[in-house]
Amino acid sequence: MPYYWCEFCNRDFTTENGLRNHTSAKHPYCDDCYEQFSTTSEYNDHCNIYHSEEEEDSEEEEDSEEEEWPSCSFCGRAFNSDRGVQQHVAAVHACSYCNALVRDVRRHEVEEHLTCVDCQRTFGRPNDLGKHRASGVHSARNVVCPFCHVRFRLPSAVAQHLENGKCPCKPNMTRQDVKDFFRDQERRHNLEGAVLVPRITDGRSAGSAVPQRATAASWNGFAYACCVCNRGFQGLSQLNAHLITHESRDWRCFRCRRTYNLLSALVQHWEQSACGSHANPATKLVGRQRMLGYPAHG
Ligand SMILES: [Zn+2]
Ligand SMILES: [Zn+2]
Ligand SMILES: [Zn+2]
Ligand SMILES: [Zn+2]
Ligand SMILES: [Zn+2]
Ligand SMILES: [Zn+2]
Numbered sequence: 640m641p642y643y644w645c646e647f648c649n650r651d652f653t654t655e656n657g658l659r660n661h662t663s664a665k666h667p668y669c670d671d672c673y674e675q676f677s678t679t680s681e682y683n684d685h686c687n688i689y690h691s692e693e694e695e696d697s698e699e700e701e702d703s704e705e706e707e708w709p710s711c712s713f714c715g716r717a718f719n720s721d722r723g724v725q726q727h728v729a730a731v732h733a734c735s736y737c738n739a740l741v742r743d744v745r746r747h748e749v750e751e752h753l754t755c756v757d758c759q760r761t762f763g764r765p766n767d768l769g770k771h772r773a774s775g776v777h778s779a780r781n782v783v784c785p786f787c788h789v790r791f792r793l794p795s796a797v798a799q800h801l802e803n804g805k806c807p808c809k810p811n812m813t814r815q816d817v818k819d820f821f822r823d824q825e826r827r828h829n830l831e832g833a834v835l836v837p838r839i840t841d842g843r844s845a846g847s848a849v850p851q852r853a854t855a856a857s858w859n860g861f862a863y864a865c866c867v868c869n870r871g872f873q874g875l876s877q878l879n880a881h882l883i884t885h886e887s888r889d890w891r892c893f894r895c896r897r898t899y900n901l902l903s904a905l906v907q908h909w910e911q912s913a914c915g916s917h918a919n920p921a922t923k924l925v926g927r928q929r930m931l932g933y934p935a936h937g
């Protein structure tokens with residue numbers, strides 16, 4: 640099953656290297672502007688506009704008798720009027736955050752305003768922007784749901800897709816089913832405790848008492864009531880979201896031993912912290928060839 644996917648031309652690749660080679664050959668990246676182009680000709684156009692003063696100068700040279708076309712002092716592009724230059728400068732060289740005029744606005748925004756070029760969010764500290772970029776929110780949709788084969792950018796999104804019962808091929812899957820599945824995987828691979836807190840089985844099964852999905856039967860005449868704490872909600876979906884808070888924190892990070900009530904929360908923790916960049920027994924279970932294609936760290 641291919642796990643790597645080129646966002647530009649929809650081709651599948653079986654290895655990360657295959658995708659990387661393909662991308663660098665077919666979809667050039669401009670190091671100056673942090674921008675990737677879907678075709679070589681788009682990239683060439685881009686370079687002609689933004690990165691080629693000399694070429695444009697030499698073209699003008701041909702009819703150099705009247706070389707007095709006004710031109711942009713940042714990129715050298717020539718216009719037939721000063722107004723044309725002004726419009727170009729305002730459109731291409733003005734920073735929307737501080738109004739500074741610069742040659743390369745994208746670069747200025749990244750370096751001076753810590754702006755993510757993809758979502759235009761700005762960050763308070765360089766570290767935060769770095770984390771945001773590393774989190775994979777803008778990476779290709781390389782993670783595949785093992786059941787419906789829909790692609791996701793992040794392993795935690797696949798976990799959410801399953802835990803929320805949103806997979807069309809596993810519509811009845813519950814949070815408890817996900818736990819049971821992984822308990823079973825742990826047992827089979829002799830990795831008890833890798834992703835779930837070991838269960839103390841003193842006779843009775845400690846199965847979750849938390850209902851996995853509330854139905855219309857929760858209506859008590861006034862509200863949809865939580866059968867654990869009796870709190871009332873006006874909507875069934877609010878009650879269902881609330882039920883998650885009663886879910887026991889059975890998921891545990893092997894490294895830092897923090898616990899989580901959802902697999903997706905644990906996987907998110909790996910995506911956003913150093914714990915995720917270390918190989919550990921959990922990655923054997925939740926690894927690329929396993930359930931969630933995690934982790935993707937190189
Ligand atoms: Zn491609
Ligand atoms: Zn560029
Ligand atoms: Zn210009
Ligand atoms: Zn600025
Ligand atoms: Zn972003
Ligand atoms: Zn699915």
Ligand SMILES: [Zn+2]
Pocket residue numbers: 865866867868869870881882885
């Ligand atoms: Zn409750």
Ligand SMILES: [Zn+2]
Pocket residue numbers: 892893894895896897908912914
């Ligand atoms: Zn951890």
